[in-house]
Amino acid sequence: MLTVSEIKFKQIARTIESRIRDGVYPPNTKLPPHRVLAEELQTTPVTVAKAYKLLSEQNQVESFVGRGTFVCGESQLSSVIQTSDDEDDYNFSILQPCLSHNVPELQSAIRSSASKITSHLTGYAENSGHERHRQTGIRWASQYGLEPGTVQNTLLTSGTQNALAVLVESLTKPGDTIAVETLTYPGILAIASLRRRHVVGVQMDENGMIPEHLQQTIEQHHPKLVIVVPSHQNPTGITMPAERRESIARVVRQHNIWFIEDDIYSFLNEDPMPAICNWLPERGFHVTSLSKAICPALRCGFIKAPSSQVATISAHIRTDIWLASPLNFIIAEELINSGQAFELAERQRLLAGERQKIARKYLPHSTIPRQGYHLWIPLPSHWQQERFAMEAQNHRILVSSGSYFDTQQSCNHIRLSLTAINSEQKFKQGMEKLNKLLHSDPATVFSYQTNPF
The missing domain is CATH 3.90.1150.10 (Aspartate Aminotransferase, domain 1)
Structure with a gap:
C-alpha cells in the first residue's frame, strides 16, 4: 500500500507532466526551485524533490548540480x-x-565531375570514404592554418554537424559534462541535449574563451570534452589570437581531456591562423567543412583525429551513416583540386x-x-x-x-x-x-x- 507521502509526490509528478504537455514548461526550460513549487502546491521541498527524481528516472526532466532541473530538451x-x-x-x-x-561555378564543377563517376566511386568504401577524397580534405584544411593530416587520420562526414554529433557520441557518454564557450553555437547545445550530456559554459572576453576560466571549469565540473569555435565565433564573431589559442591548448594538455575545434569559419580570416589542434596532436579533433564557404548542400565535412582514436571514430561514422556520399566529394574534389574552392x-x-x-x-x-x-x-x-x-x-x-x-x-x-x-x-x-x-x-x-x- 502506498504511503501518503508516496501518493503526494506522484500526484505532483503528474501535475508537472501535465504542465509539460500543455506547454507551461516547454522543452529545455528550467523548472521552479523545490521551495518555490512547494509553496505553490502547498507541500514540502522534499516532496517536490522526490517528484523531480521520479520524472528524471522517466527521462522527462534532467537535474544539473548548481543549475537546477530542466525539461528534457529537443533540438531548437x-x-x-x-x-x-x-x-x-x-x-x-x-x-x-x-x-x-557561387551557383555558376557549382554548375560547372558538377558537369566536370560527371565524367569522373565510376562504379568504384559509387559503391561502398572502406574507412570513412575514399583516399583521394580524404586527400582533398587535407588540402582544404591546411590552406587555413591546420598542420596537414594524413589520409589515415583524416575522416569524411556529412558536414560539420554530423562530425560534431559523431565526436560527442564517441568521446562521451550520457551524464558526462561538456565545456563550451558561454555563448555558443546552438547545434552543439542541441547535440548535447538530445544525447543527455550536460553543458557548462566557460567565460569569454574580447579574445574568446578565457584560459583561466577554462582551468577553473575543468577543476570544478570535470568535463570529459571541451568544444571551441576559434574563428569568427558563433554568435559573438570573436576570432582568437594565436597567443590565446596556444594558452587554451596548454590548459587542455595539462588536464589530458578531449578537445574539439570547430574551425568552419577559418576561411574568413584575412591571413591563416594556427589551429588550436596544432598544439594538441594526441587530444585534439579538428573539424571543418565546405558548407559555409561553398555550399551547405554539398555536405562535405572533414575530421582530423588523433591516430589513437581513428578506429573508434570510423566505427561510429559507419554505424551512423556508413559513409558520407562519395558523389558529393567528387564535386568537392573538382572544386578543391582546380583551385575554384x-x-x-x-x-x-x-x-x-x-x-x-x-x-x-x-x-x-x-x-x-x-x-x-x-x-x-x-x-x-x-x-x-x-x-x-x-x-x-x-x-x-x-x-x-x-x-x-x-x-x-x-x-x-x-x-x-x-x-x-x-x-x-x-x-x-x-x-x-x-x-x-x-x-x-x-x-x-x-x-x-x-x-x-
Whole structure:
C-alpha cells in the first residue's frame, strides 16, 4: 500500500507532466526551485524533490548540480535557423554563403565531375570514404592554418554537424559534462541535449574563451570534452589570437581531456591562423567543412583525429551513416583540386566585408567586426530578445534570439546573418527596416500589423 507521502509526490509528478504537455514548461526550460513549487502546491521541498527524481528516472526532466532541473530538451535549431522560401522575407537568421554568387561555378564543377563517376566511386568504401577524397580534405584544411593530416587520420562526414554529433557520441557518454564557450553555437547545445550530456559554459572576453576560466571549469565540473569555435565565433564573431589559442591548448594538455575545434569559419580570416589542434596532436579533433564557404548542400565535412582514436571514430561514422556520399566529394574534389574552392571562399570573405560596411551605416552604435558572416547585436533596454525576434518575424524580418546561444541565460542580444540575402538592394532594405524596429517603442508595435513601415 502506498504511503501518503508516496501518493503526494506522484500526484505532483503528474501535475508537472501535465504542465509539460500543455506547454507551461516547454522543452529545455528550467523548472521552479523545490521551495518555490512547494509553496505553490502547498507541500514540502522534499516532496517536490522526490517528484523531480521520479520524472528524471522517466527521462522527462534532467537535474544539473548548481543549475537546477530542466525539461528534457529537443533540438531548437529550427527556431535558430529559419529557412524561408517566401521572397518577401528578409532572412537574417541562417548563416550560409551568398549562394547566388557561387551557383555558376557549382554548375560547372558538377558537369566536370560527371565524367569522373565510376562504379568504384559509387559503391561502398572502406574507412570513412575514399583516399583521394580524404586527400582533398587535407588540402582544404591546411590552406587555413591546420598542420596537414594524413589520409589515415583524416575522416569524411556529412558536414560539420554530423562530425560534431559523431565526436560527442564517441568521446562521451550520457551524464558526462561538456565545456563550451558561454555563448555558443546552438547545434552543439542541441547535440548535447538530445544525447543527455550536460553543458557548462566557460567565460569569454574580447579574445574568446578565457584560459583561466577554462582551468577553473575543468577543476570544478570535470568535463570529459571541451568544444571551441576559434574563428569568427558563433554568435559573438570573436576570432582568437594565436597567443590565446596556444594558452587554451596548454590548459587542455595539462588536464589530458578531449578537445574539439570547430574551425568552419577559418576561411574568413584575412591571413591563416594556427589551429588550436596544432598544439594538441594526441587530444585534439579538428573539424571543418565546405558548407559555409561553398555550399551547405554539398555536405562535405572533414575530421582530423588523433591516430589513437581513428578506429573508434570510423566505427561510429559507419554505424551512423556508413559513409558520407562519395558523389558529393567528387564535386568537392573538382572544386578543391582546380583551385575554384579557394577562389569561391575568398569571394565570400570579401562579400562579408562589404556587408559589414553596410551594416555599420544602419547600426552605427553597435560593435561590429570588420569581417564575418554575422553580427551579435545588443538590444536597447526597451526590447527583450524573445519579444524582439517575435515582432521582427511579424514584420517579415527573420533574426535569431540570443537565448538560443546562451548557456547562462544572461544576454539580451540578437544574431544577424549578413549573407543569406542574395540581393544587395534587398539586404539594405532589410537593414533599414531592422533599424526602425530597433528604435521603435515595443508598446506601439502590434503583432497583427503587417506593413508598419
